[in-house]
Amino acid sequence: MTTIPKIRYSRRSVLKTGGAAMAATALPAPMVWGQAIKDVTLRQFGTGVSNLNEVAAKVKEDLGFTLEMTALDSDSVTQRAATQPDSFDIADIEYWICKKVWPTGNLQAMDTSKITNYDKIVGIFRDGKLTPDSVIAQGTAPHTVGFVDGPGSTDFVDNESGWMTLIPTIYNADTLGIRPDLIGRPINNWSELLNPEFAGKASILDISSIGVMDMAMVVESMGEYTYPDKGNMTREEIDLTLGIFTEAKQNGQFRAFWKTFDESVNLMASGEVVIQSMWSPAITAVKSRGIPCVYQPLEEGYRSWGGGIGLSNSLSGIELDAAYEYINWYLSGWVGGFLMRQGYYSAVPETSKEHMSVNEWGYWFEGKEATDTITSPFGDPLAQAGEVRDGGSFFDRMGAVACWNAVMDENQYMVRKWNEFIAA
Amino acid sequence: MTDQTLPIPASEPARRKPASRHVIGWLQAAPLALVLAVFLVAPIVMIVVVSFWGATEFSIYPAFQFDNYAFLFGSDVTYRVFANTFKYALITWIFTLLIGFTVAYFLAFHVRSLTWQIALFLLCTIPFWTSNIIRMISWIPFLGREGLANSTLLSWGVIDAPLEWLLFSDFSVILAFVHLYTLFMVVPIFNTMMRIDKSLIEAAADAGATGWQTLWHVIIPLTKPGIMIGTIFVVTLVMGDFITVRFMSGSQSANVGRMIQNDVGLLQYPSAAATAVILLITVLLVIGILLRFVDIRKEL
Numbered sequence: 001m002t003t004i005p006k007i008r009y010s011r012r013s014v015l016k017t018g019g020a021a022m023a024a025t026a027l028p029a030p031m032v033w034g035q036a037i038k039d040v041t042l043r044q045f046g047t048g049v050s051n052l053n054e055v056a057a058k059v060k061e062d063l064g065f066t067l068e069m070t071a072l073d074s075d076s077v078t079q080r081a082a083t084q085p086d087s088f089d090i091a092d093i094e095y096w097i098c099k100k101v102w103p104t105g106n107l108q109a110m111d112t113s114k115i116t117n118y119d120k121i122v123g124i125f126r127d128g129k130l131t132p133d134s135v136i137a138q139g140t141a142p143h144t145v146g147f148v149d150g151p152g153s154t155d156f157v158d159n160e161s162g163w164m165t166l167i168p169t170i171y172n173a174d175t176l177g178i179r180p181d182l183i184g185r186p187i188n189n190w191s192e193l194l195n196p197e198f199a200g201k202a203s204i205l206d207i208s209s210i211g212v213m214d215m216a217m218v219v220e221s222m223g224e225y226t227y228p229d230k231g232n233m234t235r236e237e238i239d240l241t242l243g244i245f246t247e248a249k250q251n252g253q254f255r256a257f258w259k260t261f262d263e264s265v266n267l268m269a270s271g272e273v274v275i276q277s278m279w280s281p282a283i284t285a286v287k288s289r290g291i292p293c294v295y296q297p298l299e300e301g302y303r304s305w306g307g308g309i310g311l312s313n314s315l316s317g318i319e320l321d322a323a324y325e326y327i328n329w330y331l332s333g334w335v336g337g338f339l340m341r342q343g344y345y346s347a348v349p350e351t352s353k354e355h356m357s358v359n360e361w362g363y364w365f366e367g368k369e370a371t372d373t374i375t376s377p378f379g380d381p382l383a384q385a386g387e388v389r390d391g392g393s394f395f396d397r398m399g400a401v402a403c404w405n406a407v408m409d410e411n412q413y414m415v416r417k418w419n420e421f422i423a424a
Numbered sequence: 425m426t427d428q429t430l431p432i433p434a435s436e437p438a439r440r441k442p443a444s445r446h447v448i449g450w451l452q453a454a455p456l457a458l459v460l461a462v463f464l465v466a467p468i469v470m471i472v473v474v475s476f477w478g479a480t481e482f483s484i485y486p487a488f489q490f491d492n493y494a495f496l497f498g499s500d501v502t503y504r505v506f507a508n509t510f511k512y513a514l515i516t517w518i519f520t521l522l523i524g525f526t527v528a529y530f531l532a533f534h535v536r537s538l539t540w541q542i543a544l545f546l547l548c549t550i551p552f553w554t555s556n557i558i559r560m561i562s563w564i565p566f567l568g569r570e571g572l573a574n575s576t577l578l579s580w581g582v583i584d585a586p587l588e589w590l591l592f593s594d595f596s597v598i599l600a601f602v603h604l605y606t607l608f609m610v611v612p613i614f615n616t617m618m619r620i621d622k623s624l625i626e627a628a629a630d631a632g633a634t635g636w637q638t639l640w641h642v643i644i645p646l647t648k649p650g651i652m653i654g655t656i657f658v659v660t661l662v663m664g665d666f667i668t669v670r671f672m673s674g675s676q677s678a679n680v681g682r683m684i685q686n687d688v689g690l691l692q693y694p695s696a697a698a699t700a701v702i703l704l705i706t707v708l709l710v711i712g713i714l715l716r717f718v719d720i721r722k723e724l
Contacts, residue, residue, distance in 0.1 A: 079691050083483055100481060200588050206675045208690075249676070256592045256674020267674075271570050272591070411481060415690050420501045422686070423508075423678035 038064045040322045045070035046092025091310045096140040096407045107310040109163035117331040120348045125168040139231025139404035142306045166308025168347035173302035173397045177278030190221035203276035206257035208418035214277045231406030280343040295390040301402030367393030475697035492698035509679040513662045516601040524609025532617035567591040592674035600672045609654035616650030652718040
């Protein structure tokens with residue numbers, strides 16, 4: 001118990017709880033913490049997607065301790081997780097970031113026997129299969145970086161070892177967004193992004209790691225090339241992919257590139273762009289302005305992403321217990337419902353169901369017609385009675401994932417080529 | 425009044441001992457020197473040092489290697505981006521100079537009363553009460569495909585289809601630059617013009633010079649220092665910019681600032697530092713050349 005001074009509660013509170021605290025550290029009985037846990041502050045950082053103040057407020061209410069949230073962009077998140085392990089307790093990161101960060105040893109593996117709802121976590125995050133006969137998509141599939149041998153191990157294993165790197169929290173399947181009113185015909189393939197019909201009215205996101213995956217979906221759909229693994233291209237494949245897009249750019253295919261969520265919303269809402277890579281809540285934002293916008297399911301499938309929370313290696317004692325309590329709470333349903341009502345998916349859908357109305361569950365998860373107005377957790381109406389979610393049910397959407405966001409071995413080369421593409 | 429008498433006895437011994445006067449001089453210069461050293465020299469030294477470091481995907485490590493510079497000079501993207509940066513600077517300079525000079529000329533020579541001069545001058549500065557990002561972004565809905573400019577032109581029947589090049593093009597980038605930075609040209613030119621002895625202009629008129637001759641042979645030569653200061657402002661601002669280019673070109677064009685920003689975003693600090701060093705040298709060279717034409721120190 002020499003690590004006690006490292007735990008961040010004041011010396012006075014140590015003295016106050018005195019022997020009880022010492023005893024409790026030795027005995028794994030979380031209940032003993034009772035009062036002390038209220039003084040705990042966990043520092044969480046991550047991308048804006050799930051770093052919501054509502055979650056922090058609910059944690060305070062349900063669990064009693066304080067959760068400090070810091071939202072950063074994914075590059076900063078990667079850097080912080082990799083280089084400043086003492087600056088956070090909980091890292092809310094994407095699985096591909098985990099692949100980069102885990103080898104630094106800044107995160108600690110989590111004992112799945114302490115995770116109450118572990119058995120209910122969807123298959124994607126455990127054996128990689130949504131249903132027993134699913135095919136595992138290309139890229140950094142979450143289960144490939146989801147498990148390690150045990151505490152302290154830096155190598156990923158391909159089975160459910162009982163030690164998880166990240167606890168999955170939120171995920172979704174991304175595709176192209178379109179303006180059906182301005183296009184006026186069905187769109188069924190990724191290749192439409194480079195269709196000269198939409199010259200000067202297309203856009204792609206200027207975030208290299210994700211943009212290059214969207215590009216690969218387009219290239220494959222055009223029949224130009226079939227990648228052995230879109231998530232891990234060779235230099236030649238990178239040259240080919242960006243070559244095709246550079247040519248399109250010089251021919252005036254793109255109206256603009258976007259880097260932030262708001263930009264993508266404005267491009268679409270103003271009619272500058274009619275087809276572009278887009279994220280689910282951006283579609284919602286365009287729709288809430290009364291402008292028709294569809295998150296178009298495409299034949300080639302979706303590009304998917306998943307996030308999870310990881311624990312800092314320096315967490316121990318009461319704070320580690322608090323973190324486990326937080327994780328169990330996270331999977332127990334309230335957050336899942338909150339996220340699913342925005343169009344994301346929760347890692348344990350069945351617990352989220354209890355926190356959603358039958359109508360909401362039907363619309364968001366089962367792909368059924370809405371029986372009444374669907375509103376976001378913030379009160380904005382998102383769909384009217386009779387509307388169906390783009391892409392259908394959870395199994396239709398997550399079952400059609402073609403690739404996962406990934407980090408390539410040739411990442412640095414890809415980034416340089418991406419910069420050339422932007423400057424071309 | 426007693427305060428004023430105090431420094432005199434203090435300066436008496438100083439005059440007797442030149443050494444201590446040096447000490448006082450150094451002490452007087454010290455605060456500014458310290459501020460400059462900490463906030464100007466040290467960061468630049470740091471940037472130069474880091475530009476020789478190495479980087480992995482998520483960390484940087486001290487080293488002394490020329491990789492960053494080798495990559496920078498070995499890539500034709502660098503040259504294209506620098507050329508683009510110069511293009512923006514040159515075109516923006518021409519427009520801000522023409523507009524800035526005209527505005528300053530009007531204020532200095534056509535507006536007779538000092539009150540009106542001040543009032544109109546303040547009017548020019550009103551847009552600067554808002555942030556320059558807001559001033560820049562407000563162009564986007566105006567110039568867009570379904571924006572005010574296009575819908576007006578359409579309703580007047582001037583055009584049949586919306587003009588695509590109004591937004592997310594070099595046109596919109598330069599338009600925003602000119603809008604943002606013309607005041608930096610107006611102020612120094614106006615300032616030098618106000619110092620021109622009006623009798624010189626009367627003398628020119630008496631000697632039979634036309635308006636244009638007076639402008640060309642009297643006013644412009646006397647305004648050169650102001651033009652030069654304005655030029656330095658505009659050129660350095662445009663060459664160092666990244667956000668205007670990003671927003672107004674819809675991320676489709678790049679200048680050096682954006683290259684640095686991309687590197688920073690991807691945690692490639694050494695490579696960003698190397699680019700920054702080259703940009704700094706380039707801008708200093710440009711200013712060095714400009715200063716060869718006009719001795720602004722004479723006017724300050």
